[in-house]
Amino acid sequence: MEIEIKFRVSEDIKERLESLNAKFVGLEVQEDVYFDVPLPKLLRVRRISNLGKSYITYKEIMxxxxxxxxxxxxxxxxxxxxxxxxxxxGFDVKASIKKERLIYKLGDVTFELNKIPGLGNFLDIEVISDDPEEAKRKIWEVAEKLGLKKKDVEPRLYIELVNELSSRSS
Amino acid sequence: MEIEIKFRVSEDIKERLESLNAKFVGLEVQEDVYFDVPLPKLLRVRRISNLGKSYITYKEIMxxxxxxxxxxxxxxxxxxxxxxxxxxxGFDVKASIKKERLIYKLGDVTFELNKIPGLGNFLDIEVISDDPEEAKRKIWEVAEKLGLKKKDVEPRLYIELVNELSSRSS
Incomplete structure (x- = not known):
């Protein structure tokens, strides 16, 4: 299972990540197309344009x-x-999201620093594990070292943030 | 568009194909999984096990x-x-079909000689074209050279043949 907590962050998080000795893994320029499937299901086709790779991803929020x-x-x-x-x-497109992602690793923790035009900067801290509680403990341990707090957590999905943005602006 | 006519054939069609100077292109050991989508749509995931490749294929019968x-x-x-x-x-599996396919080419005509356990041997003669009538003329021209007649045409889809077979035997 993928355990992931999303934080709203400022640009300087990059320096804090590097001072934590997180290892820079790569940059991905992503274009995500989400289809209209009922939550808790998510269906996405992603293109990583700078790597020339594309993926189909299906998720269930647990x-x-x-x-x-x-x-x-x-x-x-x-x-x-x-x-x-x-x-x-028969699936309609629900939203398209473009983002630039910097990826860092520290042990089995993955950091995805996403810059999304119009939405801001987000840091997804992720651990793959069958033990959600242990994974979240690990995530919060590094989050605190980065100076991140409960109030910085963004519980909404990217697709929800993008849809709220477009309904506000229309 | 893919224009294709399927014929029931006997094993000796291979020699007739070769005497026509059709060029042998390759052997594929295929495993097809068809999902239950309403006709005229077809949704398939195919593994070509001897080549280590897999495909998603969507078709609409025109x-x-x-x-x-x-x-x-x-x-x-x-x-x-x-x-x-x-x-x-939410898609159910409708049928799984295993077949051994020999592929031949002659100009822009592709011959797919399929051996399907329990069903027999079939020759699909295929042309990619935006002009169905011209494509069918081309297909029948070579079909006649192979000694194939209208009565040899099998209009049913493989998925229909397999489902008839399993309903007969159950």
């Missing part, structure tokens, strides 16, 4: 705080054809 | 004889995960 996910993901050879198949099967 | 198909296909990195995603999205 908890009320959007922190525990069952995830199935596999690579696909063509972003647009994958989107076309889901559309032709 | 005519009454199952000869004209709109097709979208892309490669996926994991056969089982692709099946899992469709199952979790």
């Amino acid at each position: 908890d009320r705080n959007n922190e525990e996910f069952y995830e199935v993901e596999f690579e696909v050879s063509d972003f647009n054809l994958a989107i076309e198949v889901f559309k032709r099967l | 005519d009454r004889n199952n000869e004209e198909f709109y097709e979208v296909e892309f490669e996926v990195s994991d056969f089982n995960l692709a099946i899992e995603v469709f199952k979790r999205l």
